[in-house]
Amino acid sequence: MNNLCQFKRGFFTLRMCNRPASKQCAACNKLSCQYHLSAQAQMQLCVDCAQKQNQGRTSNYQDDDWVYSYRSWYYTSGYQPYRFGNQDYSSFENHDNTSEDWDDNYAGDFNDS
Amino acid sequence: MKAIFTINSLLPKEKNLLKVKQIQAEMPPEQWINLFTKLRDFDKQADTSRWIGGGMGCVGLLLAIIGIPLISVLVGILMIPIGLILLAVGIYVYATLKPYDIQGDVLTTRVLPLLKILREEMKTNENLKLRLDLRGFEFPEKLLSQSEDYGDNSFFSGARYKSIIDYYYRDHWMDGDATLADGTRLIWSAYDLVKHIKKVKHRKGKRKSKSKYRTYISMQVGMNRKRYMLPPSLKLKGQEGAVRTQKSGDYNWMLVKKTVKYPAGQSFQPNDFVNTIASAYIRATPVGGRK
Numbered sequence: 001m002n003n004l005c006q007f008k009r010g011f012f013t014l015r016m017c018n019r020p021a022s023k024q025c026a027a028c029n030k031l032s033c034q035y036h037l038s039a040q041a042q043m044q045l046c047v048d049c050a051q052k053q054n055q056g057r058t059s060n061y062q063d064d065d066w067v068y069s070y071r072s073w074y075y076t077s078g079y080q081p082y083r084f085g086n087q088d089y090s091s092f093e094n095h096d097n098t099s100e101d102w103d104d105n106y107a108g109d110f111n112d113s
Numbered sequence: 114m115k116a117i118f119t120i121n122s123l124l125p126k127e128k129n130l131l132k133v134k135q136i137q138a139e140m141p142p143e144q145w146i147n148l149f150t151k152l153r154d155f156d157k158q159a160d161t162s163r164w165i166g167g168g169m170g171c172v173g174l175l176l177a178i179i180g181i182p183l184i185s186v187l188v189g190i191l192m193i194p195i196g197l198i199l200l201a202v203g204i205y206v207y208a209t210l211k212p213y214d215i216q217g218d219v220l221t222t223r224v225l226p227l228l229k230i231l232r233e234e235m236k237t238n239e240n241l242k243l244r245l246d247l248r249g250f251e252f253p254e255k256l257l258s259q260s261e262d263y264g265d266n267s268f269f270s271g272a273r274y275k276s277i278i279d280y281y282y283r284d285h286w287m288d289g290d291a292t293l294a295d296g297t298r299l300i301w302s303a304y305d306l307v308k309h310i311k312k313v314k315h316r317k318g319k320r321k322s323k324s325k326y327r328t329y330i331s332m333q334v335g336m337n338r339k340r341y342m343l344p345p346s347l348k349l350k351g352q353e354g355a356v357r358t359q360k361s362g363d364y365n366w367m368l369v370k371k372t373v374k375y376p377a378g379q380s381f382q383p384n385d386f387v388n389t390i391a392s393a394y395i396r397a398t399p400v401g402g403r404k
Contacts, residue, residue, distance in 0.1 A: 009233055010233050010234055010294065011230050011233045011234050011387070012234060012293070012390060012391065012394045013234070013293070013294070013295045013394075015294060019237075061221050061222055061225065061226050061383075062221055066226065066229065067226070067229040067230055067232075067233055070226075070230075070383075071233075074384075074387065079391055079394075079395065082295070082394070082399055084295060
C-alpha cells in the first residue's frame with residue numbers, strides 16, 4: 001500500500017493529491033494528507049466527511065479547510081470540474097511564455113457595469 | 114498586550130511589510146500562505162492590544178483628572194500617578210502598534226482565500242507572482258476626484274448635514290501571474306473604485322462616513338492549445354462581464370473584464386475572482402474530451 005493521500009486536489013480541475021498521507025479518516029478510512037484533514041474535526045475526519053457532518057455549511061474563511069467546503073458549495077452552483085491524471089501534465093513541462101506579448105488593446109469595453 | 118512582545122518575533126522583512134503594506138514578490142503559494150497567516154495572526158493580536166492600550170489610556174486620563182480635586186486626600190495622591198502611568202502605557206502600546214496595522218480584514222477575507230484556491234490549483238513548487246497593496250484606499254495618490262460640498266450650511270434649513278462631500282478613489286490592490294497545474298496561465302489585475310461619502314452633522318459637528326465599492330477584475334486565461342479548445346473569436350458582454358477569445362502562440366487566450374458592484378459596507382469577495390476564472394473553464398473543451 002502506498003502512503004499517498006487518496007483525495008482530489010484542485011478547484012477548476014481535479015487531480016489526485018498524492019501528497020504523503022499523515023492519517024486515515026476516522027469515518028471513511030481513506031488515507032489523507034494534512035491538507036485534507038479537517039481542523040474543525042480535530043484532524044480526525046477528512047474534509048469530505050467533516051463537510052457531510054457539517055451538513056454542507058461553508059466553513060469560515062479563517063479555517064484551514066475553508067477551500068474544500070467552498071469547493072463543494074461551488075460545485076453545487078453547476079460548475080463541473082475537469083478531472084485529470086498526473087500523466088496528463090507531462091506535455092506542459094516545456095510550455096513557453098508566449099503570453100508575454102499579450103495585447104491588451106482588444107479588450108472589451110470597460111464601461112459595462 | 115501580547116502583540117508588543119510578539120512584534121519582536123517577526124522577521125525584519127515581515128515588519129517592513131506590515132509597515133509599508135505593499136509587496137511584490139514571487140514564491141510558491143504555500144510560502145505566501147505561511148507569510149500572510151503569520152501576519153494575519155499578528156494583526157489580530159495587535160488590534161486587540163491597541164484596543165486595550167486605548168482603553169488603558171482613557172482610564173488613566175480619567176483617573177488623573179478625577180484625582181486632581183482629590184489631591185488633598187490619600188486617594189487623590191494615589192490616583193494621579195496611577196492614572197499617569199496607565200495613560201503613558203496606553204499611549205506607548207497604541208503608538209507602537211499603530212504603524213503595523215493592516216486596515217480591516219483584508220488578509221482574512223481577500224488575500225488568504227485567493228491564495229488557498231491557487232494553492233489547490235497550482236503545482237507545489239510553482240511560483241506565484243503577486244503585487245499587493247494593502248494600504249486601503251484613503252491615500253492622496255489614489256484620489257481620483259471629489260465633489261463640491263453639497264451639504265446645507267444654513268442651520269435653520271432643517272437639513273441634517275451641514276457638509277457632504279463625495280470622494281472617488283481608485284485602489285489598484287492586486288496584480289498576479291500564475292501557471293496552474295494543467296498548464297493554464299492566469300494573469301490578472303484587480304482594483305476597487307470607491308465612493309467615500311463624508312458627512313458632518315449640524316448638531317455637535319458629528320462626522321459620519323460610508324464607502325461604496327465596485328471591483329474591476331481583468332483576467333487573462335491562457336489555455337494550452339494541446340489541452341483545451343476555446344470558441345474562436347468569441348466576443349460577448351453579459352453578466353460575466355466582457356469576454357473575448359484570441360489565439361496566440363501555443364495558447365488560446367480568454368480575456369474577461371468585469372465590474373462587480375457591492376452594497377454599502379461590502380467589498381470584494383473571493384467568489385468574484387473564482388467566477389472570473391470559471392468563465393474560461395466552462396467554455397473550454399478538453400482536447401481529449403471530458404473525463
